[in-house]
Amino acid sequence: MNPARLCQAIAACAIPIVSLSGSISTASAQQPTVIEEIVVTGSLIRRDSFDSASPLTVVGQADIANNATPNLGEVLVNQTFNYGSDFQTNTFAARPQIGTTTAANLRGLGAAATLNLIDGRRAGGNLNNSLPQIAIERIEILKDGASAIYGTDAVAGVVNLITRQDYRGAEFSVFQQQDKGGDLREQQYEFIAGAETENGHITMAMGYKTRSTLEHLDRPRFTREGFQTSGTGNPGVWLVPTRDEDGNLTGQSARLRDPGCGAATAQSPGGGDIGQKGNFLSGDPRNAIEFALGLPPGAAGPQTCSLHFGEFWNYVNPNDQLSGWVNFRHQLTDNLSNEIDFQANRLKTDSRGTPQNPGGRIEEFPTVLGDHPGNPFRALNADGEPLYAMDDGSGNPARDDSGNVILSAAPTDPSSGVPFNEDVNVVELRALGKLGLLPGANQPRNLNPDGSNTGNATFDSTTYRLVNSLRYTVPDSTWEVGLTGILSNTRTVLEAKNSSQSALVAGLRGELSVAPESDPTGAEGLRFWNPFSTQALNCENRVCEHTGTPDFANEVAVLDAIDIQTNNVTDTLFWSANLLATGDIMEMPAGTLQGAFGVEYRRTRIDEDIDDARNRCDWHEGGCGFDWRADQDIYSGYFELAVPVIDRLDLTLAGRYEDYGGGIGSSFDPKVSFLWQPMDMLSVRGSWSSAFIAPSLTQQFESENCGLETMEDELTADFSGSFRVACVRGNPDLSPESADVYNIGASIRLLDGDLTLGVDYAVYDFEDRISQETGNNVLRANFNDFLAAGNDPDSQADIDAWIATMEPRIFRDPTGVVSRVLVNRVNAQEMKHKAWDFFGRYNLSLNGWGDFNFTLNATYIDQFSFDLGTGDPQDRGDGAGKQNEQVAEIPPLPKWRVNGTVNYFLGNHAATLRVRWIDSFELQFNSAGLQTLHGLRGGSDSVSSITYVDANYRYTFDRLLGDRSTTLEIGANNIFNEFPDPFFNLGGIETFVHDVRGRMAYLRLSQEL
Template identity: 30%
Template sequence: MMRSFTSLRALALLGAGMILAPQAASAQDNEADTSASEGEGNAILVTGSRIRRQSQADLASPLATLGSENISDIGAQNIGEITQTLTINSGAQNNPDAFTQGGTTGTSNINLRGLGVASTLILLNGKRQTLSAAPTNDGINFVDTSSLIPLIAVDRVEILKDGASSLYGSDAVAGVVNFITRENYEGFTVSGEYTTHTSEGDYSEYNLQALGGINIGDLNLLAAVSYVDRTALTTAERRLSEPADDTSSLGNPGSFFGVPGFPAGAPVIDPGCADAGGFPNVLSATPAGVPDVGFCGFDFGEFFNLVPDEERLTIFVSADLDISDSVRWSAEVGYADNEATRGNSPTFPFLQLGQAVVPDFNPNNPFGANVVFFGRAIGNGGDVSPATFESETFRVSSTLEGDFDGLLQNGLWNISATYAENNFDSATEDTVTDRFACALRGFNASPAFNAATGLDCTAANPFLTANGASIPTDGTFFNPFSSALLGGAANSAALLDYITEFAVSDRGAELFVVEGFVSGELFELPSGPVGIAVGAQYREQQISADFDSISVGDGFAFLIGEQPFAGTQDVYAIFGEANVPLAEWADLQLALRFEDYGADGGDTLDPKFALLVRPTDTLSLRGSFSTSFRAPSTFQLQGQSTTLQQVSDPLNGGANAFVAVRAVGNAALTPETSDAFNFGFTYEPIFGLEISADYYNFEFDDAIVQTAPQSIVDADPDGPNVIRSPAGTIIQVNNSYVNAASVETSGIDFSIRYRIEADFGTITPSFEGNYVFDYDLQTAIDGPVINGAGNRNFTNFGSPTPELRFNAGLQFETGAHAFNIFGRFIDSYDDDQNGGANIESDFRVDAQYSIDVADFLELDNQVQLTAGVRNLFGVTAPSVATNGGFDSRVHDPRGTLVTVGLVAGF
């Protein structure tokens, strides 16, 4: 769809790479010297500033760093697993399921502070990545961290935990996560990990990676590749849900309306329901020998996945060249191909009841009258229907930078260009409305039938032509009755294949960014030099989507359809930053950014003020305040999507219904604004002991959200936006995007780490966590304030927000041996989908042992063996009375995982 334009731009950027290259915004850790240049000693760029500093400790904003050793210690095998360990992450969609995140299978993202998956800016070496072309169920496009980089190439991850829009732009309102690759690497390293699920199911995972680097004079070349092959963990193998939560009223066998002798609105259960494997839900008992009134339930709970089947290939290549003593060039290219397959029920419910007429002349009809089928084409006895997803991402970035002295001392200039694209294709099987209607009719062209439905079921129908059938013949009639399953007139494979089709989507997203800045020391104060940085940025974001012809014509019975769209957003920005040493013990950081989104988004001027005070050598105090602005995205303004979501029906006793939610863009959206402030300290009373805490507060006004489908149903359950079948069940909810009145969250981050050096080894206990004080949501200016802290927030637009999360760790290193044990706690919270029922807390323990074989055996090359257990005690995800049986945005559905790994370096 976008590849011709993509190729031209990619070639242009590769050509531009001869003069431009990316410089990583980085920070020192214990493993590597990350100086910006040899000439500047320890002066470095850290995430959260464009002014070079002596260390990240000089930054007034809260910045956390995970080094490559930290990542190895926690046993993370991919970026999604790193995210899930972050206590400040809440509600990320790293395990997309068919029920709440059906269109993004195979992706992962980050959701700092629960402010939304698009509110955290994701950087790679300080540069942007394109958004995923596939939106979440609530219509948000995000950066897919699964497509970012091979984990073996990551040197560290820096997390800026306060607002950063004044530095990086509007999508950094909740913070920044910057993935930084290895620098000046020489050698070759390979690693392999195998993980198996010791609980129910055949789930396993292979993760193979390789990293190579070479120095050729002043040129360093690095290449990394990773390949992941993950088998599925199906709900048939490890079921967490109760059958009652996964039983649909629309099954096969099903029920029928219009049966002679019964009221027109009374559903009559197929008499063979129970014998064919259905679950009769009797609403009104009848005399013996007379069909009951009610529904024939279908338990679809064993057809889905807790973890999809996946293959991932990720490649990263970079080049760094010292052109001279003062000028450096670098470039990087990335590619990722993620393929995932997830199961669905054999067919979705057939919701277009006006087209579900079974005529009296259907030879399988036992009622002798026209009746309306309430069910699905294939149910009991059917096989899993696969849904496939493929995400292909390409990125190229190039930067040229250099040192200078003049008006600015110790100056740095930097210009860069980045292009990235994502193409996301998916295919999901559903019943085609008119084909099914004609099959019930046996493709008969009765005028009365045509008048009622507008269908053309003549001999020109492709199914009849392909199968050489005449009209009418019994072989062309679809049999929706239990007799098809109980030894009677079974439906042919050809007919079943004809009435179903794959709804295919082809989505694309592109990003083009050009940026430049200069920084340096403007003048000297008695307490030190005043540093400044000024620059400008242009970025263009494109999002588009195409669909198959049936979808465009709203021709599917459950998925309904989608409409193609395309949109572009251009953003121009200028920015500035200053670092003023007020005293030897106090630094003031000032930042200001102006962004212009054009007619669709307006413009904004956002400041940031941050103060760092060091009253003693062991104590530092920090505080920051910033404002931000986020314009409506192209998708929110112009896009359209139809997703499958679960709602509870207040007119049907609170029964859960799985419905189509159609959301359309809202051109009247206005930008959202926010204020954020942070106060914190770091205290190091003795050598090796570090204690830190930060209080944060984010307040959004006019926040852009998609209205929660449940709130639409609750507000007006029989209104124009809640579409119901003749039986009264919900089949569709019409939705859009709105500016919510406000979102406010506050809380505290805390951490304690103590590195104890002893004769027998090194012991490092650690404890870190996050406690949410407030997470208040208001959907309308005059509406009630919802207390979302400690709530699942299913019925509103918020993220699930347990109040307390913490990680407790103990590491022991002696000689060639290392032992790690970690405990991860997620607090209990309330389930607003189910009357405030308690969702229990979750505490899991991971353990890992590694041995440096090279050190142990005194070998020249690196060889390390690792064995680990995740979820050592086999804790099961807390139960939630919903489809799937657990909260996929909070908990891990897997049981105990055993991993063995080998790393070899040459």
């Protein structure tokens, strides 16, 4: 079979498939739901009830609305068994969070371990913007391995969005919410319409939502008490030659901060308060330790010039999202039906960040000569007296054959020669900082008025998805045969900032060619780039001040040449063909044996167009990046059998064979599950399955991609927790992750069905977890190798020799400080996760006084053990009840999460009260140095438990506008405006767990049309 031709034929003939997940049909938009024969998530066989041998959570339309959020991903975040989904922004944390592409992360096993479906069909990784929320009937969440049914990725479970395909009528909805202080606002506008056609049904929906920005300084308490200090600032730190009392070079150099560092703090609008904008515009002479503990400069380490970056970050990134959906079903004949499902969505999001990031190829920088017009390092003798050099005849200092300045006969006598500055080498420097905000200085035109630049999450993503399905019912039988074709395409344009390495080097030499607006021809000659404080200050004899007329301001054209904005374009194409037959096989003594049999072909292709600057290796931070393309073909065969063993005991057997070819190979994954109902009130269920996750194309073939991490280096005793660059590339030798998944559970119905109680116990046993090393993993392994080779950590000679010859994956500046680390993706991890889920529901009717519905859901994590396979004790342990920041693949895991909800209904009135309790957890920073500082500042070893309370009230007007109903709802999430205590880490709050927004009050209006 030629798969490409098969897919082309399917698309050309518009042949669709049977839906893998049936829907709940509704007679009208107002009538109650009637359950017919359906397909429940986790099975391919149509049944007449929701009874499932696997643990299934159903989030209905009302439950979705009660979450009161335009962000569908936040509905998943609020499920007690979901851990580590990003719904806020913390792009430079150890586990970066964008907050606009929230994906399910069932059990905290990673977004890649949860398969996303729409009406039972593969939907890609991000459901957050896939459909207008008004188009969703319910969300079915399977908390069990399902690779035997759906294939790769369905390890932790499945999230299946069921749409309102049978909706009749029209409805418009408006939702608006904002936080207590009005800093953050969100709006959502949605419309749905559906109608019967001559031989079918059509439904369409559209949605638009927009969100404003919540900056770090909108929550100044977390900024002030969190970590937001970088030792790589602008102005920077330099290696400056030292001289003796006579002015002669000693042959040694001193690490000195730019003399203008901190000189303009008094002129900064925010002064020295990092909770205000425009703080420390000329840098802070204290390092992170000194700032955190209130120590003077130099008390805890060598000289530095820090930049406080908190004012440039967001907690919530702004975005605009537009989505549309159309579903058309047509009965072609009595036995043949056709369904076309089309979705389109676009997400545009912006982000903020520092003017330029730290970390870069400073080892390639030239020596900055003393004749650089901005050089503030006046040559001084050991007594601090200014020195003078022989005049070379043109007013410049004369130099010998080695390039050293020749002192005058009386080097401290001003009349004996000309003044000169030292030749210096950079130690720490970011290309752009806050100096450009000072009066008299300049900024690149691309920067925002507050000095911020593009962050790490500015992108524009557009997705189109077409599903075309055909279902044939075999006459005089229970068998149905379906053929489905899916075509999906996503284009993402990621905007990124960086500095041009070639412009930086040329600018330091005075060889930068620019075409300023004042001289488009560039005839004025070559330019210098001034990296020193003299771009904004006046310096004399290494003493600087701000006068408003700097010594040598950078031209805007120079800064524009350095600050580059690039677009990376990624196209992801997915198509599949699936043939499925389901029906009754035979009668058995205890009932009917049912089966489902199918074959599937899938193809995924990724084409990434890296920006021209990285193609030319012109990125200062990260270096090179090259275009790449990869594709993958997958062939599958699968089955499912529903076997009635005895009365009230059903056994389900399923299996799936998938062939990936190449280095991945093939896999067969079986699943065995049972449902035993010994009496009407009691159900017992259990399952075992093997499951797998194939490495993604990005994990296998991506070209080098670099980002920032906080790192510490035991070899050089660098425990500052400063940002360094970590670069990773694809590994084509990765093997699939594999897991054995077990579940056992029971539920009981009491009080004539008004009370339901249940419990499930789940075990996930992983092998070959695909793990991306952190920079700290590499640095710790390097130090352990250093010790294992018999070296002395107190011997500088041993350290220097090791750095010179034994570190192929570690790059350092001239003083030995780490600047960049190459990290790998490897099959290294073993993990075992054990958890308990508890649920209860009670319906209480007070007759004429209304009806109550009480629900309780809770999850307890019993174990989340891991072993990265490195042999390092820090790379193994149990993550339950801990923050787990040092292991990228494990999110924060509070042991307990509990949600309790009370719903009240009386006629047209309805109200909801929900309580969400999150257990305490032990802090475990990626940086041991930062955690030590947190303790020295009086911080606790753990984050206390927290309780969020949500409430709403809604009233339905039957005939407010004509004969159509109108529903008005008001409410708030976190009505008591609860916040956790800050801690001394990035952002000051664990945004995977806690909500930095505070109270969010909302208003919703829904109008039938």
